[in-house]
Amino acid sequence: xxxxxxxxxxxxxxxxxxxxxxxxxxxxxxxxxxxxxxxxxxxxxxxxxxxxxxxxxxxxxxxxxxxxxxxxxxxxxxxxxxxxxxxxxxxxxxxxxxxxxxxxxxxxxxxxxxxxxxxxxxxxxxxxxxxxxxxxxxxxxxxxxxxxxxxxxxxxxxxxxxxxxxxxxxxxxxxxxxxxxxxxxxxxxxxxxxxxxxxxxxxxxxxxxxxxxxxxxxxxxxxxxxxxxxxxxxxxxxxxxxxxxxxxxxxxxxxxxxxxxxxxxxxxxxxxxxxxxxxxxxxxxxxxxxxxxxxxxxxxxxxxxxxxxxxxxxxxxxxxxxxxxxxxxxxxxxxxxxxxxxxxxxxxxxxxxxxxxxxxxxxxxxxxxxxxxxxxxxxxxxxxxxxxxxxxxxxxxxxxxxxxxxxxxx
Amino acid sequence: xxxxxxxxxxxxxxxxxxxxxxxxxxxxxxxxxxxxxxxxxxxxxxxxxxxxxxxxxxxxxxxxxxxxxxxxxxxxxxxxxxxxxxxxxxxxxxxxxxxxxxxxxxxxxxxxxxxxxxxxxxxxxxxxxxxxxxxxxxxxxxxxxxxxxxxxxxxxxxxxxxxxxxxxxxxxxxxxxxxxxxxxxxxxxxxxxxxxxxxxxxxxxxxxxxxxxxxxxxxxxxxxxxxxxxxxxxxxxxxxxxxxxxxxxxxxxxxxxxxxxxxxxxxxxxxxxxxxxxxxxxxxxxxxxxxxxxxxxxxxxxxxxxxxxxxxxxxxxxxxxxxxxxxxxxxxxxxxxxxxxxxxxxxxxxxxxxxxxxxxxxxxxxxxxxxxxxxxxxxxxxxxxxxxxxxxxxxxxxxxxxxxxxxxxx
Numbered sequence: 001x002x003x004x005x006x007x008x009x010x011x012x013x014x015x016x017x018x019x020x021x022x023x024x025x026x027x028x029x030x031x032x033x034x035x036x037x038x039x040x041x042x043x044x045x046x047x048x049x050x051x052x053x054x055x056x057x058x059x060x061x062x063x064x065x066x067x068x069x070x071x072x073x074x075x076x077x078x079x080x081x082x083x084x085x086x087x088x089x090x091x092x093x094x095x096x097x098x099x100x101x102x103x104x105x106x107x108x109x110x111x112x113x114x115x116x117x118x119x120x121x122x123x124x125x126x127x128x129x130x131x132x133x134x135x136x137x138x139x140x141x142x143x144x145x146x147x148x149x150x151x152x153x154x155x156x157x158x159x160x161x162x163x164x165x166x167x168x169x170x171x172x173x174x175x176x177x178x179x180x181x182x183x184x185x186x187x188x189x190x191x192x193x194x195x196x197x198x199x200x201x202x203x204x205x206x207x208x209x210x211x212x213x214x215x216x217x218x219x220x221x222x223x224x225x226x227x228x229x230x231x232x233x234x235x236x237x238x239x240x241x242x243x244x245x246x247x248x249x250x251x252x253x254x255x256x257x258x259x260x261x262x263x264x265x266x267x268x269x270x271x272x273x274x275x276x277x278x279x280x281x282x283x284x285x286x287x288x289x290x291x292x293x294x295x296x297x298x299x300x301x302x303x304x305x306x307x308x309x310x311x312x313x314x315x316x317x318x319x320x321x322x323x324x325x326x327x328x329x330x331x332x333x334x335x336x337x338x339x340x341x342x343x344x345x346x347x348x349x350x351x352x353x354x355x356x357x358x359x360x361x362x363x364x365x366x367x368x369x370x371x372x373x374x375x376x377x378x379x380x381x382x383x384x385x386x387x388x389x390x391x392x393x394x395x396x397x398x399x400x401x402x403x404x405x406x407x408x409x410x
Numbered sequence: 411x412x413x414x415x416x417x418x419x420x421x422x423x424x425x426x427x428x429x430x431x432x433x434x435x436x437x438x439x440x441x442x443x444x445x446x447x448x449x450x451x452x453x454x455x456x457x458x459x460x461x462x463x464x465x466x467x468x469x470x471x472x473x474x475x476x477x478x479x480x481x482x483x484x485x486x487x488x489x490x491x492x493x494x495x496x497x498x499x500x501x502x503x504x505x506x507x508x509x510x511x512x513x514x515x516x517x518x519x520x521x522x523x524x525x526x527x528x529x530x531x532x533x534x535x536x537x538x539x540x541x542x543x544x545x546x547x548x549x550x551x552x553x554x555x556x557x558x559x560x561x562x563x564x565x566x567x568x569x570x571x572x573x574x575x576x577x578x579x580x581x582x583x584x585x586x587x588x589x590x591x592x593x594x595x596x597x598x599x600x601x602x603x604x605x606x607x608x609x610x611x612x613x614x615x616x617x618x619x620x621x622x623x624x625x626x627x628x629x630x631x632x633x634x635x636x637x638x639x640x641x642x643x644x645x646x647x648x649x650x651x652x653x654x655x656x657x658x659x660x661x662x663x664x665x666x667x668x669x670x671x672x673x674x675x676x677x678x679x680x681x682x683x684x685x686x687x688x689x690x691x692x693x694x695x696x697x698x699x700x701x702x703x704x705x706x707x708x709x710x711x712x713x714x715x716x717x718x719x720x721x722x723x724x725x726x727x728x729x730x731x732x733x734x735x736x737x738x739x740x741x742x743x744x745x746x747x748x749x750x751x752x753x754x755x756x757x758x759x760x761x762x763x764x765x766x767x768x769x770x771x772x773x774x775x776x777x778x779x780x781x782x783x784x785x786x787x788x789x790x791x792x793x794x795x796x797x798x799x800x801x802x803x804x805x806x807x808x809x810x811x812x813x814x815x816x817x818x819x820x
Contacts, residue, residue: 054464054489073496075755079464081516086483087560104514106491106755108793144755150497159808164574167796167803173752177819178805189811196813198820342583345485345516345554383518383793386577393577395588398569401599403606409587410608 003124005037008064011211012038014313022064024125024208034309035211037064044259046230049222054079056113056219062255063219064212065120074119075145077112078219080104082227082375087343088356092363096373098233100224101346107168108381109302109349110245111141114216115205118142119149121212122203129154129202130174131193133186135241135302136165137349137380142205143172154202156186161301164384182296184307206242217245221252224375225262232262234372237270237359239351239379240280240325241303243310246271250317269317270368271325272358274298274333274350280311284318284325291315299330299388300350302380324367328357334388336360340378347382355379413534415447418474421621422448424723432474434535434618444719445621447474454669456640459632464489466523466629472665473629474622475530484529485555487522488629490514492637492785497753498766502773506783508643510634511756517578518791519712519759520655521551524626525615528552529559531622532613539564539612540584541603543596545651545712546575547759547790552615553582564612566596571711574794592706594717616652627655631662634785635672642672644782647680647769649761649789650690650735651713653720656681660727679727680778681735682768684708684743684760690721694728694735701725709740709798710760712790734777738767744798746770750788757792765789 003022011020015033026035044061052058056078057070070076081101089097102110115130115138122130130146130153132138139155146153153174157166158181169176179186190207193199205213225232232253238246250269256262273281276298283291291311296304308314318325328336333353340356341347348356359376362368382389399405413432421430425443436445454471462468466488467480480486491511499507512520525540525548532540539562542552549565556563563584567576568591579586589596600617603609615623635642642663648656660679666672683691686708693701701721706714718724728735738746743763750766751757758766769786772778792799809815 073494076491081486084483087558101516104516106511106514107757108518108791144751144757146755147752148497148755157805159805163800163803164793164796166805167799168757168793170803170805171748171751171757171792171799172755173748175806175820177816178808179811180808181811185811189813189816192813193816198813198817338581338583341554341581342557345556345558345582347517347550347554347578347581381518381793382581383574383578383791386574389577389581390573393573393580395567395569395576395580396585398588398590401589401591401595403599403602403608406587406599406603407608410585 004066005064005124006066007039007041007061008037009040010038011035026208026210037211037215041259044261046261049226056116056216059219059222062222063117064215065117069120073148073150074116075106075112075148077105077116079223082224083344083346085344088340091339091343092360093370094363094374095371098375099344099346100220100375100377102377102379103348103381107140107144108384109137109141110220110379111138113219114213115141115145117216118203118205118209118213119145121209122151125203127201127203128152130205131155131202132205133183133190135183135304136161136384137302138206139169139176140165143169143174146174147172156190158183158186162385162387164386168384183305214244214248217248218252221249222256225256230262232265232267233375235268235270235368235374237272237355237376239303239355239377240271240273240308240314241305243280243308243314247310247313247317267321268323269321270323270358270362271314271318272355273325273327274300274303274354275327275329277304277306278327279306280308280314281325281327283311284315289315300333300354302349302351303354324362326358326362328354328361332357337382337388346378348378349380349382349385350388351380352378353388414476415474415534416476417449417451417471418447419450420448421445436618436620447621447625451669454671456671459636466526469629469632472632473527474625475527479530483558483560484526485516485522485558487515487526489633492634493754493756495754498750501749501753502770503780504773504784505781508785509754509756510630510785510787512787512789513758513791517550517554518794519547519551520630520789521548523629524623525551525555527626528613528615528619528623529555531619532561535613537611537613538562540615541565541612542615543593543600545593545714546571546794547712548616549579549586550575553579553584556584557582566600568593568596572795572797574796578794593715624654624658627658628662631659632666635666640672642675642677643785645678645680645778645784647682647765647786649713649765649787650681650683650718650724651715653690653718653724657720657723657727677731678733679731680733680768680772681724681728682765683735683737684710684713684764685737685739687714687716688737689716690718690724691735691737693721694725699725710743710764712759712761713764734772736768736772738764738771742767747792747798756788758788759790759792759795760798761790762788763798
């Protein structure tokens with residue numbers, strides 16, 4: 001088997017630095033720390049990136065994928081809009097605000113980014129089945145990507161997910177297994193399955209393919225910087241589920257600095273959680289370095305990971321960059337979804353309500369600098385979490401088709 | 411009031427050719443024919459287009475919009491993916507098939523394209539409120555665009571629409587009025603409202619702004635041609651609601667030929683309807699030039715226009731180009747949604763089921779040439795018409811988180 005991961009040359013333990021050959025491994029044999037992709041970057045230039053396709057493959061020289069990745073059947077996610085959010089900024093009192101709107105991805109969440117990288121890893125390793133544990137968005141992204149790539153799919157979700165996410169994961173034709181339990185139990189089950197003959201030749205995108213998969217989140221950092229005109233934002237608000245996205249965005253920013261693609265200037269990273277699943281926020285506020293697992297209870301199901309693997313790294317990054325971690329209630333999430341929709345025409349899923357809600361709270365509390373250039377992430381689509389706004393989802397009025405009826409109604 | 415519609419210089423009657431100054435007019439005073447934008451194009455070059463933004467404004471020199479349109483708050487739709495659909499092509503026996511996937515637009519339907527143009531017209535005319543009659547997708551596109559642009563919105567829909575479309579139209583904060591009646595009744599009501607003081611300074615995107623609005627559909631033609639490498643497809647399958655989209659795609663192709671941007675070669679245009687609302691298909695099959703209105707009864711609600719304004723033009727185009735008009739049953743629509751999803755990872759709304767269903771039917775009947783380069787449109791998103799697939803939208807199995815339980819289930 002000849003592997004081609006482009007600029008990625010090895011896996012490296014995040015804790016102890018031990019290096020391993022590229023393979024479907026995810027935990028260090030020395031210290032059980034998580035493995036991540038290590039690179040030997042060539043000469044990466046802005047012009048080459050700008051001449052690339054309007055998707056994440058414009059950054060292929062910074063990702064663990066072969067150089068010809070764009071020629072293979074793939075969902076080609078990314079290059080989503082960075083929306084100058086003048087109306088929302090004015091509403092909140094922020095001078096320069098942007099929304100990175102990842103609902104524009106093929107299955108309408110940022111998960112298409114990470115899955116696209118995992119598909120290439122699965123191809124490299126000769127896997128025939130794509131799998132995952134998922135809070136919903138990932139399941140749809142995996143089954144869609146498997147359909148496009150011609151792989152089988154078998155994905156695992158908590159059985160109580162939103163109907164839209166179940167329907168979306170199912171329509172692409174893979175097997176969808178509901179688990180009676182929380183996401184964390186689904187996740188543990190998948191780890192067991194990897195060691196079982198049943199799971200042979202299966203690529204679990206967020207377990208045994210995780211070192212590759214997780215790198216997909218770096219593309220959010222690259223796109224934001226390029227879309228700002230090759231500049232890092234001064235402040236960024238990112239949702240926390242496992243925490244991986246936040247840590248990889250930080251990694252992406254650091255790579256851009258190291259490669260001389262952007263100016264080295266300080267940026268502050270802010271993490272956002274739902275109060276009903278806020279173990280990282282709780283640890284941040286208590287000044288702890290470790291994260292105490294919780295049992296999630298929030299409408300922000302895509303962030304409902306009670307035992308976030310990258311929690312400690314998130315704490316490090318928030319503290320190192322001068323950022324913070326904050327949480328908002330379910331009511332504040334709904335209010336923030338409506339605020340974003342009515343000011344910018346962006347219909348976010350509950351996770352986007354969490355980031356915009358935290359943005360609002362941190363601005364009101366004076367933690368965010370209202371003069372600094374700020375980016376807030378919307379990582380999913382309101383159509384998948386309709387229940388959050390369904391209380392108001394009725395026409396203003398229902399009338400007969402006559403002017404008199406309309407006059408009476410308004 | 412100084413108007414700036416870029417290359418558009420007048421309105422012109424589609425029937426009798428009478429020309430009018432640019433204004434919020436939509437019907438010819440001589441013959442009641444529909445008005446459309448007339449242009450004086452400058453020197454339009456591929457390089458200038460290619461250097462433009464990744465949205466419809468790359469074609470601003472071909473649209474009734476000012477040159478600085480991209481600097482104003484707008485949803486910036488378009489530049490959606492043209493997916494090389496190798497899997498679906500193999501399943502149907504088509505050698506070279508592409509799906510133009512307009513679910514990638516900001517509110518996940520092609521309507522964002524037309525509304526974006528209407529917003530510029532509303533600004534030009536100093537209107538304060540954006541309005542429309544809608545089968546659902548348009549309502550969401552209008553309320554979102556109004557929020558972004560800082561305009562008021564008041565939109566009108568049949569009261570029995572899909573919940574997702576109602577929720578989406580509502581969340582952006584405009585007024586949403588449900589009408590007890592069909593879309594055609596909603597449409598007639600809006601025409602009355604335009605003549606009433608209640609509707610003063612209102613831009614009804616698909617009535618008094620229609621000559622501008624409708625031009626937005628030309629961008630589908632431009633994008634398909636550019637994404638194919640500046641080449642027209644040999645066959646294209648387009649859904650028919652009012653028929654406007656199909657006629658404008660044909661107009662766009664003809665403009666590209668006239669401007670020397672693509673080679674002048676024949677292309678065949680195929681129209682697709684749901685059997686439960688197939689007045690154009692019925693007229694085509696009967697060899698008629700006029701379209702007999704029907705009362706719609708189909709799950710493809712976004713195409714449920716029983717009295718399609720552009721029906722006769724569609725018949726002309728299908729016949730002139732050597733295409734056809736065909737229809738499929740609701741069951742075939744659902745089957746086609748699943749086929750597209752499971753082969754290409756694209757979750758289409760019912761309108762996409764109509765085009766893919768018609769593609770399948772025309773291929774099986776030998777009407778489509780299996781060797782010819784073919785494009786099929788998906789104009790909306792499956793998340794908005796979940797009911798169509800909800801019968802199967804359950805997990806394959808629900809189990810306890812244990813390997814034994816999984817073994818028993820598979």
